[in-house]
Amino acid sequence: MDGSFTAEISKLKAANNSIEIELERTYARLNNCLNESHTVRTEANKLRHDIQILRSHNKKLHNKLTEAKAGITRVRRILNSLQTEGIRIELSTRDF
Numbered sequence: 001m002d003g004s005f006t007a008e009i010s011k012l013k014a015a016n017n018s019i020e021i022e023l024e025r026t027y028a029r030l031n032n033c034l035n036e037s038h039t040v041r042t043e044a045n046k047l048r049h050d051i052q053i054l055r056s057h058n059k060k061l062h063n064k065l066t067e068a069k070a071g072i073t074r075v076r077r078i079l080n081s082l083q084t085e086g087i088r089i090e091l092s093t094r095d096f
Contacts, residue, residue, distance in 0.1 A: 082089060 079089060
């Protein structure tokens with residue numbers, strides 16, 4: 001009985017060592033995943049910030065474009081009005 005008890009203890013110790021090694025590997029992988037997760041979160045936050053800046057810039061550009069379109073429309077109306085009154089206006093590209 002002593003031989004089989006000793007053999008069983010040896011098997012259990014070997015199994016325990018295998019479990020400890022696998023646990024260490026799993027712990028190392030978990031730490032790597034946590035580090036990657038932190039890196040991804042940091043990058044995602046930077047991208048969100050960049051998107052906010054770009055949206056703001058896009059809105060400003062849209063507003064400027066809208067103002068420019070309105071200005072062009074006003075100028076066209078004035079030119080049409082002047083031409084209707086018989087006043088001829090010649091514009092060259094240098095006037096812009």
